[in-house]
Amino acid sequence: MLQQTLMFVLGLVVLVIGADVLVRGASRLAVSFGVSPLVVGLTVVAFGTSAPEMAVSVGSALSGSPDLAIGNAVGSNIANILLILGISALITPLLVDEQIIRQEIPIMIGASALLVVVALDGRIGLIESITLFALVIAYTVFLVVQSRRASKNVQDEFETEIPTSNWDRHWSVQIGLIVVGLVMLVVGANWLVDSAVAFARAFGVSDLVIGLTVVAVGTSMPEVATSIVAAMRGQRDIAVGNVVGSNVFNILAVLGLTGIVSGAGLPVSEAARNFDLWVMLAVAFACLPIMISGREIARWEGGVFLAYYAIYTAWLVLQAQQHDSLPAFSGVMLGYVLPITVITLIVSMLRQSDNNPRR
Secondary structure (H helix, E strand, O other), rough: OOHHHHHHHHHHHHHHHHHHHHHHHHHHHHHOOOHHHHHHHHHHHHHHHHHHHHHHHHHEEEEEEEHHHHHHHHHHHHHHHHHHHHHHHOOOEEEEOHHHHHHHHHHHHHHHHHHHHOOOOOOEEEHHHHHHHHHHHHHHHHHHHHHHHHHHHHHHHHHHOOOOOOOOOOHHHHHHHHHHHHHHHHHHHHHHHHHHHHHHOOOOHHHHHHHHHHHHHHHHHHHHHHHHHHHHOOOOOHHHHHHHHHHHHHHHHHHHHHHHHHOOOEEEEEEEHHHHHHHHHEEEHHHHEHHHOOOOHHHHHHHHHHHHHHHHHHHHHHHHHOOOOHHHHHHHHHHHHHHHHHHHHHHHHHHHHHHHHOO
């Protein structure tokens, strides 16, 4: 147990340092190639920090644990929004780029809805897996083409968003920083997940619950560290774009490639179909009114996100243990907490609309 605890702490430290190295390298590389920090967050950083999800899901499917693979991807998407954006917004209110509101969030919602639809029959088939992976390739190409067309308009953004220095001006150094950062993220995530799974197994928790909680949070630690570091640096495009891009990548690339590698697609458990996939879709939709209301995620909204993640995790634990308090817990959430939250968000959105009619 002492060894597992040490691995957990070391993994977290390596993740934080690796995230700092990756964000710096990716940001400076954006300047060199004329790509905006937003697109870097949606592609290089988001896809790179999702590498642990890819490794865990593919490995789980090949080892005969499809529930862990599904739970990892779905749980990571839930954690990315509720946990990561919640923490980042508490550090500093997150201004949201218009492109994220107009384009990226609808794409994330569409990908989430597509996953729910293809999983309703209890399996993500091989053809469906190939389709998902083809869509992420098309999405990446679209972003690159779009960024090149807009590269002249984002030069002013480079001057304020990207830190200046001399030692990392050359593209080779920048690529080296990205590679080193990604390696540290993957190694740190592996140490963190291995130790956390060992703790969870000791309590007899199912593969799906482990994937939705311990593994999902563990493999999302690169996104946590990267978004927090980006927010602290003032690179808010990367902080938000990283989360949105990672969610798209987790659905289209991680589950797509996992289904392809398995050779026969992925079975989706009844528990995931009846609850967790719908939570993921609802969380994706939850971003839209908050961002439209004021083009920012305020600190109090970040606090709401974090509170809901704690509630969701508590429900999973109670459900896994079939605890006697589960019906009362569910009743309070559905009868009081959720309605109050919806009303609060609607009132906040209306006030923002009245105060900022041009938005």
